[in-house]
Amino acid sequence: MDVKGAVPIGGQPVEQVVNVRRPRSVIAFACWFALGVGVAYLGFVIVEKLRTIVYLLAFSLLIGVTLDPLIGFLQRRGMRRSAAALLTWLGVVVLLATPFVLAVDAATTQLPALIKSVPELIRNAESHLGVLGDRLAAVTDAPARGSVNPTEVLDYVLTGGALLFTAVTDIVVVAFLSLYFAIELPHLRQLALKAVPASRQVRTARILDELIVLVGRFMLSTVAIAILVGLSTALWALAWGIPYPVLLGALVTVLSLVPVIGSTVGGAVVTLVALTVGLPTAIITLIFYISYRMAEDYLIQPRMMKYSVELPGVITVPSVILGGAMLGVPGALFGVPMALILRVLVRELVFPATDQA
Template sequence: MNDEEQSTEWVGQPRSDEPAPISSAEQDAAALSSDQHPLGTPGRRFDRRSPFMTGLHAAAGVLVTVGAVQVVLAAHQALLLVVAALFLAIGMEPAVSWLVRHGVRRGFGVTLIFVLVLGGLAAFLWAAITPLIDQGQALIHHAPDTLRHLEDRYPVIHSVSDRFHLDQKVQQGTGSDLERLSQGLLGAGKVVFGAVTSTVIAAVLTAYFSANFPTLRAYIYRLFPHERRPRAILIGDAIFAKVGGYVLGNLLISLITGVLTFIWLSAFEVPFPLVLAVLVAVLDLIPLIGSTLAGIAIALVALTVSLPVCIATVAYFLVLRAVEDYLLVPRIMGRTVQVPAVVTVVAVLIGGSVLGVLGALLAIPIAASVLLLVEELLIPRLDKPKVELTKQSA
């Protein structure tokens, strides 16, 4: 007696008092069961074009859409961590693949990269955390005095400050907001705990995605029909290459830019060089807009030293930007990411308004992926004459 037959003996016994239709169905069910098909063979499919099935599909689609939207809204913080970890894993993929091609096991390669990254980050924090905190607090605390000093020395800044009420805005930004943020150990503890927890979760997810990336890649491509799977693999791998090249290359370029900025500011004794260098490195991750904002901030701080130092710093940032665009980007990223400047600005603005800083960081690889899909799928179909499209569909 197999499991299915035994299970029928354990359900609803005895059955002598069952109605006649049920007893007849019981006999038919016993005759339908076989060794090859213990639970019977599937019956005739429902008519999908019937009014009942059409209404059922429509209602199910509405319920699924509403449920998906509610899930996304309720779990948007966790989903953002998952998306960020996935992009980081794709960014690590060029380095991991290089290690695998040279005979290193994938798990050990991922571990090695994590150890190097975390070790470098720990060494930086151990050496720079104290001056970084001190300079950051001093920069915020002396911001109103610095602005008044610039207004006294340069009438143009004084007129601009009066027109846009910069004094009040700086006072509000460095006064009441920071006081509310720093009130109580509980609030500060929640902020620190949340940041540490998010970082740990993102790191664990990144390690998992990176270690299992071939499996995830295979599952993604299995979602495509068999006849379209080869084309999907070619396009998907091209998208992965663009995203990975951009993420890894952007991190390296940002690190180089931050180091060069720190050397320049230290050489000319510009205040708060470490904080400003870290600010430049972080903002440089955001294309076009980030480096421009960083240059303006550095120029204003350099203006407190002297006007020649400010002019020299502006010139240095222009040269650094040219070196980044024409030397570092082609050599580090190659030609993996090619997005027009107009599309870059629009993508960064839209991504920043939707997902904040994370959206601005992910805007360029997403835009590059969308452009690739448009060029490979939509444009060729639009360029074909209508007769060819009719023949293909037939």
């Protein structure tokens, strides 16, 4: 309201009256700010309490988006969306269940032997390290406990059973939720577009479709690379007599789902296990993983990413590290997809706005 030329009220200028009312606006602003902070904190607490559910929904949605390129391929061949999604989902379940069944079988048959042979494996590794092995032997030769507490054993068994039940339940929930998201992804897309003003729906639809395609193709490439490095690990361990090749291959496959860091950690684990066979075997295994890493970075990954999207290492590595630091393993898995989303949003929204400014 313009106060110039206004009639004084009660002998005081209007400007003085406005000045008297300013503290009320500050108080109102403080109240609204406190309310906003309270709502944000309440939302944070709710998300923290429901973190497991949020993770399951996020994993399921990511799997549904990952399957979307394969479903679209089958749809272009004349199949209905539901049939294509179900067929793709069943194929992925079989593909993922096979290495897990092999890993579980290897664990049940080889893990007891591995536990019994741990002291011998440690002694073999120490014997191949010379002076460093003697120092490690002095540390590891601590006196063993004289008796086993049955209460602790029962507690470990119950805790392990509870964790196994929770893991199986989460896997089943994620599996069926991913099937739902794979079938209903177009409907969810339309529902999301309804929340956008009509004048911006065309541009939003284009950005959303690009995000779905990029994330889906990137995740498919990541899974293919992880399966390749896991299979290579199992064959390498089998060829060089490294113990537990199937178990190591499954472990490296799971670790390689985390971009950049996962395969490196898996290679380090396999190299340490190879040390139990002999120092030359460990050195050759280390050279193998370094060579494979270079081949993956310069040959395999560029060819795979040619069909998806290529992110520079200056974005990929910090995304994985930052996601892992904030949310652990789930954050590391979601780090690169979130970087992809931010990259598209910055290119489509921020850059055009700065060019018009």
